[in-house]
Amino acid sequence: MNPVRLATQLALCALLALATNACAQEPATVPAPRAVWTWEGPSYAMLESPAAADEALAFLQRKRVNVVYLYADAFERRNLIEQQPQLYRAFIRRAHVRGIRVYALLGSWYLHTERYVLPRHQRKAVAMLQRVLDYNAAAAPAERFDGVNYDIEPHLLDEWEDATRPRLLLGFLxxxxxxxxxxxxxxxxxxxxxxxxxxxxxxxxxxxxVRKPVSEHVADLTDYIALMDYRNRAEGRDSILSHAQAEMDYASRIGKRVVIGLEFNPGEPAKLSFHGMPEAAFEREAGKVEDAYRGRPAFAGFVFHHYLGYRRFVGDPVPAAN
Structure with a gap:
């Protein structure tokens, strides 16, 4: 064979092998979204101090947290979303520039919003959402909330008992x-x-x-669920995956999404939280969840409880000035 022709064929074979190998490689996986619940005090601190906001957003970027659930209701006799909406506008602009989405977080121990499931208080739940809707209607696109997460837990009521539980859950619906x-x-x-x-x-x-599990009624009504799936191991009995299975399966059937909520604060029993575990151990368990749900549109990532607890967990607490 002509040496030139042979060299050309060998070069073509090498290029073909490289192309085939590249095509055979799996595409790079995109990490699942991560969100964090940010309650009253830290949220107001970020809103009222640009320095605190920038420090917090930089931390979130470092930890690949790309959604913040920012408290958006009354606290300590003030309601900044009504009284100083410009503070929300400035914070949301800052977050969006960094590629971080902002959800309005509604519900509060301070306001005892667990009572909002009772008929005489339900108008308050609608009013707190209406304030967010009114804010968004008046804000520029870059200043608007990207979503809403409401945390109203009827099981915190003193009257939560077996006999009253159905009535309170119907109130939630x-x-x-x-x-x-x-x-x-x-x-x-x-x-x-x-x-x-x-x-x-x-x-x-x-x-x-219609009779069905409460979780399915809730999924039917809403756009997504932030599932408080407080366990510190991914697999096996009594695990993150086992407790999320029903919600994930139903969300998949009806085209909804589930965000897996994880706990980082001290609590009993220890299985409820990653508190006290190495960060690497948490990442391994989170990776197992991502692997199990990869390719499932219903899986919308994680949400961490809560901002201060997560910062303590990773050894990067909020600076004292904040």
């Missing part, structure tokens, strides 16, 4: 339906979802003529 109706009337498409305990999938209720 009625409250949620009223909030979603307020969104519909506003003409906005802001996505809305609750924080929900994983064990609601074990409670069946009839609501509006």
């Amino acid at each position: 009625d409250m949620t339906a009223a909030m979603m109706e307020a969104r519909r009337k506003s003409g906005q498409t802001l996505e809305i979802g609750p924080a929900m305990p994983f064990w609601w999938d074990g409670i069946a209720l009839e609501w509006r003529g």
Whole structure:
């Protein structure tokens, strides 16, 4: 064979081998989104101090947290979203420039919002959402909330007992339906979802003529669920994956999404939280969850409870000045 021709063929074979190998490689996986619940005090501190906001957002970027659930209701006799909406506008602009989305976090121990499931208080739940809707309607696109997460937990009520549990959960569904109706009337498409305990999938209720698990009623009503799946191992019995299975399966069937909520604060029993474990151990367990749900559109990543607890967990506490 002509030496030149042979060299050309060998070069072509080498190029073909390289191309085939490149095509055979799996595409790079995109890490699952990470969010963090940010409660009253830290949220107000970020809103009122540009320096605190920049420091917090830089921390979130370092830890690959790309969604912040920012408290957006009254605290210590002030309600900044009503009284000083420019503070929210400035913070959300800052976050968006860094590629971080901002959800309005509604619900508060300070306001005892667990009572909002009671008929006489449900108008307050609609009013707190309406303030967010009104804010977004008046804000420029770069200053708007990207979504809403509401954390209203009827099981915190003193009257939560086996006998009263169905009534309180029905109140939660009625409250949620009223909030979603307020969104519909506003003409906005802001996505809305609750924080929900994983064990609601074990409670069946009839609501509006349909009997099914409470978790399924909630998924039917809302855009997504932030599932409070507080366990510190991914696999096996009594694990993150086992407790999320029903919600993930149902969300997949109806085209909704589930964010897996994880705990980082001290608590008993120890299985509830990653507190006290190495960060590397947490990342291994989170990686197992991502591997299990890779390619499933219903999986919308993680949300961490909560901003201060997570910062302590990773050994990067909030500076004293903040």
